[in-house]
Amino acid sequence: xxxxxxxxxxxQQILQPGRGILAADESTGTxxxxxxxxxxxxxxxxxxxxxxxxxxxxxxxxxxxxxxLYEETLGQKSSTGEPFPTLLERLGTVPGIKVDKxxxxxxxxxxxxxxxxxxxxxxxxxxxxxxxxxxxxKWRAVIDIGPGVPTRACLLANAHALARxxxxxxxxxxxxxxxxxxxxxxxxxxxxCAEVTAETxxxxxxxxxxxxxxxxxxxxxxxxxxxxxxxAAQAGxxxxxxxxxxxxxxxxxxxxxxxxFLSGGQSDDLATAHLNAxxxxxxxxxxxxxxxxxxxxxxxLKAWAGKTAQLAAGQAAFxxxxxxxxxxxxxxxxxxxxxxx
Numbered sequence: 001x002x003x004x005x006x007x008x009x010x011x012q013q014i015l016q017p018g019r020g021i022l023a024a025d026e027s028t029g030t031x032x033x034x035x036x037x038x039x040x041x042x043x044x045x046x047x048x049x050x051x052x053x054x055x056x057x058x059x060x061x062x063x064x065x066x067x068x069l070y071e072e073t074l075g076q077k078s079s080t081g082e083p084f085p086t087l088l089e090r091l092g093t094v095p096g097i098k099v100d101k102x103x104x105x106x107x108x109x110x111x112x113x114x115x116x117x118x119x120x121x122x123x124x125x126x127x128x129x130x131x132x133x134x135x136x137x138k139w140r141a142v143i144d145i146g147p148g149v150p151t152r153a154c155l156l157a158n159a160h161a162l163a164r165x166x167x168x169x170x171x172x173x174x175x176x177x178x179x180x181x182x183x184x185x186x187x188x189x190x191x192x193c194a195e196v197t198a199e200t201x202x203x204x205x206x207x208x209x210x211x212x213x214x215x216x217x218x219x220x221x222x223x224x225x226x227x228x229x230x231x232a233a234q235a236g237x238x239x240x241x242x243x244x245x246x247x248x249x250x251x252x253x254x255x256x257x258x259x260x261f262l263s264g265g266q267s268d269d270l271a272t273a274h275l276n277a278x279x280x281x282x283x284x285x286x287x288x289x290x291x292x293x294x295x296x297x298x299x300x301l302k303a304w305a306g307k308t309a310q311l312a313a314g315q316a317a318f319x320x321x322x323x324x325x326x327x328x329x330x331x332x333x334x335x336x337x338x339x340x341x
Contacts, residue, residue: 003173007217010135010175013094014219015258015287018326019065021177023262023293024051025098025138026070034294040306048076053304054297055087057315063326066094068138068177068291074129085133096136096177097129099165103142106154113154116141116161119168126172136175138221139165143182143200145192145228155203163207170217177260177291179221180204184264188228190235194243197225201251215255221291222248223264224274237270241277245284254285261288263295268321269338271295272328279331289329296321 001009014021026034031050032042040046051073054060067088074097078087085095101118109115116139126137141158143150162178169176182197201222208215225243227235235243248259261278263271271292279288290296299321304314327333 003170004214004217006135006173007170007175007214010094011217011219011257013092014066014136014175015289016065018330019063020290020292020325020329021066021068021096021260022054022064022296022322023068023138023291024054024070024073024297025068026293027102028070028072034297034301035306038301038305044072046306047072049079050301050304051076051084052078053311053314054300054318055084055091055093057319059319060322061091061093063319063322064093066096066136068096068098069134070098071129074132074134083133089133094135095133096138096175097134098140099125099129099137099169100139106157109154109157110149110151112146113144113149113151114142115154115157119161119164122165122168123172126169126174130172130174134174136177136219137165137169138177138179140179140181140221143180143196145182145186145188145196150196150200155200156207159200159203159207162204163211163213166208166213166218167211170214175217175219176213177219177221178204178208179262181262181264182223184223184226184229184266186228187230187232189231189233190225190227190239190243193223193227194225194247197223198247198251201247205251205253215253216257218256220252220256220259221262222259224261224266224278226264226266229265237273237277240274241281244274244278245281248286249284252286256286258287258289260291263290263292266295268295268298269335272324272333273335275325276328276331276333279329290325292325296325
């Protein structure tokens with residue numbers, strides 16, 4: 001099978017109607033914060049057991065077509081001794097891998113601006129990850145909104161890194177998920193978020209073109225256009241959907257097969273409602289689905305609470321959230337479904 005055929009096969013499987021991606025790629029530091037909220041010690045075994053809870057949930061694959069893994073998780077096994085990538089493939093869910101190395105201060109940018117690291121040795125790491133079963137990858141760039149930011153230097157540096165990463169992935173036969181996240185932190189308006197999101201995506205696609213990335217063989221994982229978290233005027237669900245679609249229609253090429261949204265700090269139900277409104281808004285050239293982390297996992301984490309006796313409760317909570325987002329990916333979600341656990 002050629003690289004192009006492998007990429008198309010992976011994309012077809014991920015973009016099946018009503019299915020989306022579980023982002024289970026939290027770093028050791030990030031998952032420590034999640035565990036602290038339920039008073040669970042952050043050990044390798046607890047991290048393995050929690051991911052095992054999610055991946056072995058009966059019926060998960062009906063709603064989840066792909067899972068983004070952390071490097072540690074890619075090499076771990078289920079309680080039955082089956083490697084996680086093998087387990088996921090057997091269930092019909094595509095294993096993926098987070099490949100960036102986190103953010104570092106951006107030289108030449110404004111104070112506090114960041115650029116994502118991890119290009120050095122990426123081709124070699126991808127070969128290893130692919131041998132372990134990963135078929136797609138993810139790289140996240142972080143764009144902040146505030147007085148004087150983002151700077152053009154920040155947008156250009158992150159767009160270039162995303163494009164280089166995507167090109168390296170495609171050369172290795174791995175589908176790249178390109179994630180430029182405009183953060184919802186701050187008091188900015190919906191209009192300001194739309195402006196920055198459009199500018200960010202414009203630079204990203206310009207860089208992708210310069211690096212020769214095949215748009216048909218990638219996925220975009222963007223933020224929705226939202227009011228800042230502390231903005232006094234919070235946009236409604238319909239406003240968010242309209243603003244998000246307007247930006248994408250202006251700057252995202254129709255050649256991109258799918259857009260899998262990040263939840264970006266939204267509440268569970270609001271992330272679902274926004275996705276549903278975007279899908280119900282009207283025709284668009286892309287498949288719209290989800291690539292949620294906390295917005296899919298939070299109920300499961302709380303229900304499980306690190307207790308073996310509550311594993312089934314954690315799985316039920318996770319499956320219910322996945323089912324709701326599946327409905328939203330088809331524009332068939334209603335708030336009444338939140339109560340039908």
